[in-house]
């Protein structure tokens with residue numbers, strides 16, 4: 001990784017740049033990931049209404065990829081189950 005301020009190469013996961021001392025955004029990224037986990041409610045919703053799961057996937061994928069993957073997976077399972085029940 002490189003410093004966003006001076007372009008100096010830094011150690012992976014460094015909190016401050018050793019060259020110019022500017023704070024890196026490592027901590028902010030970690031704070032985002034706290035909320036990134038599978039949501040039971042959204043997964044159930046995606047299972048019963050797959051199209052909602054697909055929409056939620058595109059809404060979540062930027063900031064919470066784990067949650068997004070969960071709703072997408074359950075949306076696909078729900079879609080397949082609905083298809084089987086229709087046949």
Ligand SMILES: [Zn+2]
Pocket residue numbers: 003004005006007008017018019020021022
């Ligand atoms: Zn720097």
